[in-house]
Amino acid sequence: MNVAFVSNVVYPFVKGGAEKRIYEIGRRLATDGHEITVYGRHFWDGPATMEYEGMTLRAVAPSADLYEGERRSITEAIDFSVRLLPELQPALSEREHDLVVASVFPYFPVLSSKLAGLGKGVPLVTTWHEVWRSYWSEYLGRLAPFGRGVEFATARTPQHPIAISEVTASRLAELGPPREEIEIVPNGIDxxxxxxxxxxxxxxxxxxxxxxxxxxxxxxxxxxxxxxxxxxxxxxxxxxxxxxxxxxxxxxxxxxxxxxxxxxxxxxxxxxxxxxxxxxxxxxxxxxxxxxxxxxxxxxxxxxxxxxxxxxxxxxxxxxxxxxxxxxxxxxxxxxxxxxxxxxxxxxxxxxxxxxRFDWDQVTTRALEAYERAAFGGW
Known part of the structure; x- marks a missing residue:
């Protein structure tokens, strides 16, 4: 199986839960013979495209500040998404990947990944770590309607959604995808x-x-x-x-x-x-x-x-x-x-x-089963 992961930041060059999940699952899948490509920002030393622990890292944008003060930068997420599109679109046109797995949050790379795959027959899998809804008011203040709107639009985008917990799955179902269409694959530990x-x-x-x-x-x-x-x-x-x-x-x-x-x-x-x-x-x-x-x-x-x-x-x-x-x-x-x-x-x-129950080996097995259902039918 050939899997493309989309994440503006790449572990271990930037450390965080969402990017660590991609790293742990990706390197295990690569060890088992699957082809893994991670599209992200160029936070690592070395060429824009390089091999790392069996995976191909492909920089589609230069490194950038992820935060503006205490909040994640909206302009960074938009910039990454714009730069991602012309890099991912040709790969999907040539069917280099069986599916794309995009991490949520941020949201804009999900929308960009979907746009890159339109008409190509390559399914989009999303990994939802949280659903914020009312928390946007606390996080963005007067700009909260913008955050809620983007979250709602992302949830309504055609996709194969994965949630990391039942709480996240239930909250996501309130925005768009029917609960029975949302898979649960938790985060893991070593x-x-x-x-x-x-x-x-x-x-x-x-x-x-x-x-x-x-x-x-x-x-x-x-x-x-x-x-x-x-x-x-x-x-x-x-x-x-x-x-x-x-x-x-x-x-x-x-x-x-x-x-x-x-x-x-x-x-x-x-x-x-x-x-x-x-x-x-x-x-x-x-x-x-x-x-x-x-x-x-x-x-x-x-x-x-x-x-x-x-x-x-x-x-x-x-x-x-x-x-x-x-x-x-x-x-x-x-x-x-x-x-x-x-x-x-x-x-x-x-x-x-x-x-x-949450060891990465078990989580990777569950993730692969979900990816195969999305790529080859049965979701």
């Missing part, structure tokens, strides 16, 4: 790598890892830890950075147990994050918006007791199942669960066994 990561000497009893943004509710975790942490002689490590960093650090300094809380910032080495998870007993993230929540799976693979928020905008329920504890995103609820977990209570199912 369980063996997680289990073999080096464990630091200065680990923490309780850990959070993620972007320090409002909907992650790290302030709720801080207050919950302040309520019960001292009773267990526990420590809390916060891994990550983001726009809420300064406010959260100020808030932590006002707590009685401030001397038990450390902000570690963004850790460049992925193995350092995994090591912190292996060292921790409990992983807590009261986030109320998660299209998937890869840190939950990583923490379960590290045998942490995971505490997450049960919320209609979060896939935590689907991902964690009975391999962790799901609570309301309030200080009291998180504090009660944290008190139990620090006291030794474990979830009904073994967290590591639950995490094994």
């Amino acid at each position: 369980v063996d790598r997680i289990r073999s990561a080096p464990v630091p000497d200065d680990g923490y009893d309780v850990l959070f890892a993620g972007r320090l943004i409002e909907h992650k509710n790290v302030d709720v975790l801080l207050d919950a830890f302040d309520a019960v942490g001292p009773d267990h002689d526990a420590t809390l490590g916060i891994v990550g950075d983001g726009p809420e960093s300064d406010a959260l650090r100020t808030h932590a300094r006002s707590l009685d147990c401030s001397d038990r809380i450390d902000f570690l910032g963004f850790l460049d080495d992925y193995d350092d994050v995994l090591g912190q998870m292996l060292a921790a007993d409990v992983f807590v993230s009261p986030s109320t918006r998660e299209g998937f929540g890869i840190t939950f799976v990583e923490a379960m693979a590290a045998d942490c007791t995971v505490i997450a928020a049960e919320h209609p905008d979060s896939a935590a329920t689907d991902v964690i199942g009975d391999g962790g504890f799901l609570v309301s995103p309030t200080v009291d609820s998180v504090a009660d669960a944290l008190d139990d977990a620090l006291g030794g209570e474990r979830p009904p199912a073994d967290p590591v066994d639950r995490a094994l």
Whole structure:
């Protein structure tokens, strides 16, 4: 099978969840003899077209800043989409690829990929990581109608949609594709790598890892830890950075147990994050918006007791199942669960066994089955 992936950024030259998914699935498919081409921006050293871990990387645009302040750049996404069209269209005319797999978000490359394939008979598969809908108001303010409109148009574009969770699939179905036409193929992890990561000497009893943004509710975790942490002689490590960093650090300094809380910032080495998870007993993230929540799976693979928020905008329920504890995103609820977990209570199912369902090898098998249905019929 010949698969074309479309992503403006390419892992590992730019690190992020969506591009890592393409990398992990793509290199495994290449190892199994499939031909894989990734169309992206030229973030790597070397020629515009080169071989990398069995895949062909093809730069259709130069590197560019992905963010304008704290938000993803709209002009960057449009620029990439415009440059993609004349590069992808000839390849699809010659039927070089059996299908195109475009990552959502951003949206414009999906529309460009569809336009490039018009009349060529090459199916378009989309991978939906999140569906924002009302969140556009918070993200774009007065420009929110533009974001909602583009998301709606992308959802209504003829495609073979894949969602990474049931929550994302259900939200996508509200915009366009019937739910029965949306496949679910989750994101994945490398369980063996997680289990073999080096464990630091200065680990923490309780850990959070993620972007320090409002909907992650790290302030709720801080207050919950302040309520019960001292009773267990526990420590809390916060891994990550983001726009809420300064406010959260100020808030932590006002707590009685401030001397038990450390902000570690963004850790460049992925193995350092995994090591912190292996060292921790409990992983807590009261986030109320998660299209998937890869840190939950990583923490379960590290045998942490995971505490997450049960919320209609979060896939935590689907991902964690009975391999962790799901609570309301309030200080009291998180504090009660944290008190139990620090006291030794474990979830009904073994967290590591639950995490094994999301190993990249299994995810790649499911992705290939979906791609084959799209390319050769049966979707």
